[in-house]
Amino acid sequence: MELLQLKYFQTVARLEHMTKAAEELHVAQPSLSKTIARLEQDIGVPLFDRHKQKIRLNPYGQLFLKQVDAALELLEEGKRQVVDQAGLEHGRVFLATTNHRCDAQLIGSFLSAHPEVNLRLTHATSQDEKMKLLHEGELDFCITSLPIEATETEIEYIDFLTEEIFLAVPSTHHLTAKQSIHLTEVADETFISLPKNSSLRELTTQFCIAAGFEPKIGCEVDTLPVVSDFVKMGMGIAFVSDNAKKRDPSLTLISIKEPICRRTFQLAWKKNHYLSKAAHTFREYLLNFYKNLD
Incomplete structure (x- = not known):
């Protein structure tokens, strides 16, 4: 059993696709297939279920992958320690x-x-x-x-670092006369938001749920500058951090009294x-x- 075999197996197991694995590893697919076959022969059991052009990691392969991941991580850490100590x-x-x-x-x-x-x-x-x-x-x-x-x-x-989370509202919004509000006051508003997988979106959704409502998302955008632009255009309101004002002084921000909104x-x-x-x-x-x- 060779180190190269283990690295190849790890990539094939992650992708479960021989062609994609060969492309990522920059090797010919027939050569990669032979390497995996030799590894299975050395171990004595098949590590993948094969059906036509598809491969799937089987229970033996799943068990072996856990050990391979741990072994390769240990080797990599050992290399880093040696390099670090040697000052290379x-x-x-x-x-x-x-x-x-x-x-x-x-x-x-x-x-x-x-x-x-x-x-x-x-x-x-x-x-x-x-x-x-x-x-x-x-x-x-x-x-x-x-x-x-x-x-x-x-x-x-x-x-x-801890920072306060504010509401950004259009300059013509009826809440601009207030310096601070309870979050329940915007339960019926339309929000401009980052995508669901963003940490700010997840955190601010939790704030809304704590206030007794789920935010109505009118538009999802990829970046905070675009969020700010859409708010200024009057398309909705948004949660932003306290550094948003430094980034865009023209933003109108309102503090939230309750619940406490910080990250x-x-x-x-x-x-x-x-x-x-x-x-x-x-x-x-x-x-x-x-x-x-x-």
């Missing part, structure tokens, strides 16, 4: 971040201070996706604005996942950055 490179940091304005400022500031660090970013949008990547060892850290579930016993985290950002990482010197440096830098942020 200054280190990499794998991070899933948000679209928050301050995240871009943080990353730019960090890389200016530590140009030797290789920072790899992914913009996983959902909490579930971020947790999955942490558990699989694909990330060193993720930044999230939703509470970490108590069931996530393998995940550690630290809070670093807290956390930096999360997996227990027992090896963190390089660069990763430790990044974590310390992030905490100091937000501590000193105006």
